[in-house]
Amino acid sequence: MSASSSEESAGPASTVRRGRPGYDQRQILEIAVQVFIEQGYDATSVSSLADRLGLSKSALYHHYASKERLLELALDEAMGALEAVLLEPGAAAGSAGEQLEHVLRGAVRVLVDKLSYVTLLLRVRGNSDIERAALARRRGFDDQVTQLVRAAQAEGTVRTDIGAAVATRLLFGMVNSIVEWYRPSGPEGATELADDVLTVALDGLRTR
Amino acid sequence: MSASSSEESAGPASTVRRGRPGYDQRQILEIAVQVFIEQGYDATSVSSLADRLGLSKSALYHHYASKERLLELALDEAMGALEAVLLEPGAAAGSAGEQLEHVLRGAVRVLVDKLSYVTLLLRVRGNSDIERAALARRRGFDDQVTQLVRAAQAEGTVRTDIGAAVATRLLFGMVNSIVEWYRPSGPEGATELADDVLTVALDGLRTR
Incomplete structure (x- = not known):
């Protein structure tokens, strides 16, 4: 273990x-x-x-009851925690840009807290009804974040030269990569990790 | 197919x-x-x-000769193309920041050109000698990019408040996510995709 x-x-x-x-x-x-x-x-x-x-x-x-049931519960553990972030007060408070920041921070926290569950979720390829249901929930989550990016673009806090859907995918590419390399025993905690993700996502690596 | x-x-x-x-x-x-x-x-x-x-x-x-041989050739196809980017003239010309930009652009191009090979590479978990060899090559590639990020930090073109290793992992989190959602039949070509990745990675999503 x-x-x-x-x-x-x-x-x-x-x-x-x-x-x-x-x-x-x-x-x-x-x-x-x-x-x-x-x-x-x-x-x-x-x-x-x-x-x-x-x-x-x-x-x-x-x-x-079955291997399938274990998978179903594991995927629900991960998706439920991600969906809960969208229902937190911070996901509806302030500008759309601030809401987006809250959701990204929350997603990083969930990945760190439920590393193995989210790792499994991210490996799901849709080979069964349970996997397809989890993929549909992921799409629903992504759609809500895309709407948030779009709202932030409309209010002028997020750049408009990148499509909201591509921007969301790149953001979660970064966030989700955490399951590949983050180790709880390492030097970086969840808060510091979230800060780094937010810094790259919002301000980029280039000095100015 | x-x-x-x-x-x-x-x-x-x-x-x-x-x-x-x-x-x-x-x-x-x-x-x-x-x-x-x-x-x-x-x-x-x-x-x-x-x-x-x-x-x-x-x-x-x-x-x-074997299933293993097919895997070995497939992983070599992906890693060989990524390693070749580091040997291109653009990966050694100009500032470290410009070299980094060249490598990121090249990596996006390889992902799009060799989508299925890189998809397979990114799913490798080290369950055999062939997989472990591919993971070691990936680490070698990542190390070279991390050195480039560090050089860009030293010359002042990349921010220093994020560690070079974490920055590299977040960059490739974004780049590698392309295999999960990019479809060659979609509206976005490799060049536009690389532009989007570079924009988020270097300048961030926030308007200024």
Whole structure:
């Protein structure tokens, strides 16, 4: 189990114990996500998951009905947290430019807090109904951010020589890349990381 | 076969025919890359590859010794093109800031030209010696770009309040995201796309 997932499982959600020795529901999900990331979801068998957990297949099925259900819950964990950022007061307060800044900061925070879940989400390719549903939610999220970029362009706080959709994709290209290289044990915390993303996204690397 | 790979296979490299009907060496590689992207490399069997190509397994082995060899060639195609950008005259001419701009533009061009190969490269997780070798080459490339960012910081053309390594990762987060959403059939060409990336990376989205 990696440092990131054991940190996450130390949260309040890990108190949902089933009264049996070994892993609780939450920890099983955490470890399943790690295995999906390492082996690829499609290539992961229920047997290999059970092996990793030191559980029999039937014990694993006692906790979760299927591999698909684990994927569904993991993707919901990531998408739910991203969508929640759009509902925070800061995502509706001030200028559209300030709202956009709030949403980008919030997205970086979610990526750091739920690194493994978002990593899995970003690897989803639409090979099943569950994956397609998650992709549709991602598109919905992207659309809302694109509208925010468009509103910021209309009010004059964001440049208009780049299309709002391309700008949004480049912004989230930067944000999402965090899952590829960010390590919670490294020198940079979530706040500093968000500052760096916002600086590049809004002001660019060039000195002036 | 997708629009992108059939466009690529129309290039000069597709003239390496083996004098037998059906696919040539190059086209087999193109299609294999598509299948690896769709199904995941680990989850792709030689049988499913052969099925997709309408070849017997032994006919496929006549062209390529193994699935691993196809992966190796595909990753070399992507990394070779990226490394070649660093050897272009523009990557050594002018200020470090100008060199960095040249390299970013070149990387966008490679991503668009070799979309499927780079897509595969970016999905590599280090599950085999071939994958680990490709990851090591990627790190070498990133290191060279990081040195360029550092030189641009030293000469005063790139801001110094973001570390060179983080700046490089955010830049390539933006650049690499192109493989996730760029479609050759869309309205934006490689040059316009490179302009947009450079604009966000160097000047940011904020109006001034």
